[in-house]
Amino acid sequence: MPPYRIAVIGIGKIARDEHLPSIARDPRFTLAGVVSGSGASVPGVPTFREAAALYAAVPDLDAVAICTPPGPRTALVREALAAGVHVLMEKPPTPTVGELRDLAAVAERAKRVVFTTWHSQYNAAVEAMRARLAGQKLGRLAITWKEDVRRWHPGQDWIWQSAGFGVFDPGINALSILTRIMPEPVFVDSATLLTPANRAMPIAATIAFTSPALAPGGTLTAEFDWRQTGEQTWEIAADLAGGTALRLTGGGTTLSVDGTVVEDAPRHEYDRIYARFADLLAAGTSLVDMAPFELVADAFMVGRREAVEPFLD
Template structure:
């Protein structure tokens, strides 16, 4: 086997601590060498206050960028120009145009760029995609509702322009839908934006594919208690339900046997495969649907929201 990929982690927040750090420490394909963050550190590792300091001080092959999307472009470009492979947490950027520039930089530098979508590695997604193959879609219903106070306490960046608001979790649903369904596009929608915020707290979106199949998505960040992450797919040959963010799958009411949750392990295994093959994976389809929602949907002001 080749030597493990030496990787640095940039942006030490909740997702880095909960997912990236434990997966990287358990992976035989990576060695977590150091971190860079203005405030956070990873216990037992050298910690730097900037990516530039980390690159100057450490011998690394790759970086995983977990900062807010509004500031990620500069860091990604710096790492790519330094000859490092780059994993972008979702969403890959604040705009589609900046991701295309990063794609070109990675190509010119001969390094890997991976726009990662962790929900696509949920246990039920690949089986659901295989089950849908060859069937005629009748309708799809996507419901993604969660409590922003629980998942993003005190995080102002998600409410700012480029932070995406409720699309921060909603893009996970879109990443699954774009992996399973034929291409689709937005036909109508409403974004509910708190009076004191720049990004939506809820979205009601209507899509269709080329055959006119109705696809309806509801995202809401105000749900307390049990959280809802469901995709219901109705076809001419039965009904599939992906629930718990894709970790559970039922077909015509029967629960399907699935392996344990391993989204981020799958994410990093794919990153390692890309590096080994000298390839990139920069699928922006989920982000394109978010951009289309901001272009096409009607904005409606709702009551102010405070943490």
């Protein structure tokens, strides 16, 4: 079977760091074009300013990877599906849960594949932790996700605007792991959203959850912060009711059990994402996972906002 002809829409940091290299490494895909409103290009590949021009110029295109900020994605996905093209979506997939639910229905009617990519789920240690939590009760699970926004999102004002998600842009990675590993559903109980006085979206947040998987008196919490400099922290620590302590670190790359490392694999998230996309395309099956997105939406719904000092990039 010839490789799938794919184009990338939005040539920013995530596209250059992850999507383009993973596409180049996977023989089941060939890069047929890129779309960039700023005119950013990839050597040897046709560049278009608008998606409509791509679809007109490459009529045999199979799929697009949409790597823009979330704001314009709903319209871009609808346009792609109308053009008969399958869609891979960066996270967070859309500005609202309702839009994502609608796009799933549109894709089903169009008989096209839509794939929501929660990249942190695609680490081997995440699956190892999921297996160890299966059927268990938890005494405690604590997410600590702290990083430096200036390092990972320099000058990206869109992330502070409405529908930009603020600290939940990285935080949703942790929540995507949480919804993958938990043996029972998770629900937001309360949240505090620390929001700079000059921004619309939070720079830090704490959340308390409930879940049938918690033992009596058990706790499930998350702490997100974009103000951490130096060493970055991406950790999920869980204590089983029976006493076993599990620690997932490195954003999901390393799992320790009672202090002993049992899984430590290089981070190949996006290679696994494209391998999964190829399988979905072959099967003609969509994968739209709304669970991490719903937790963020619920945190905003029940969260109490507290103003903090202005953020200046």
